[in-house]
């Protein structure tokens with residue numbers, strides 16, 4: 001049994017991305033609630049904005065938490081198309097992904113945007129999941145560790161102890177997202193160790209030990225267990241395989 005098990009609870013988050021209408025989301029949430037066996041993994045789902053409130057209703061009274069996929073850092077104002085952290089909290093979210101690679105690469109989120117979003121999430125009393133990860137070009141150039149370290153540093157430097165206590169980091173190598181090409185358990189564990197060391201350097205070893213570090217990128221039922229076996233892998237961020245109850249539940253049960 002990895003020595004972290006007593007301090008860091010395993011976390012599994014399903015990122016539905018731009019999938020599921022409200023009705024489809026409610027149906028999937030109901031299937032998850034019905035099928036989830038009690039375990040030690042904390043489970044959450046991240047529907048698109050339009051499905052958050054109805055899915056919150058469907059999850060009420062269950063152990064499944066509600067997450068949002070993104071946020072804008074301002075509290076309110078003339079920001080057409082944007083959704084604020086207090087709005088997400090009021091819709092029932094307790095977790096918000098920030099800096100997902102699709103936000104960085106499709107929508108142009110920079111490290112500074114990710115930092116502001118994480119702070120907005122913390123200010124609203126929720127938990128940010130800060131997503132980091134290198135592209136294939138960066139890995140091939142030998143830059144993977146530096147890229148990930150600097151993405152972590154951009155958010156974590158200057159966080160207070162109370163803020164650090166609600167931080168989660170997700171390592172998602174861009175080349176593994178939606179490609180069917182999963183990082184090997186060794187690659188995942190090696191980068192998680194780098195992230196933990198960088199957290200320790202920035203925030204102290206206590207905070208580093210307490211921070212859950214999730215892996216994401218083509219996680220499926222048949223590879224979840226091997227990835228989670230890494231001593232520094234504390235959970236999973238699941239995209240494609242979270243869109244169906246059977247495949248997501250298999251992963252949740254492998255984790256718990």
Ligand code: PGA
Nearest residue numbers: 177178217218238239240
């Ligand atoms: P995937 O997505 O599981 O479909 O690769 C993971 C993610 O982007 O969070």
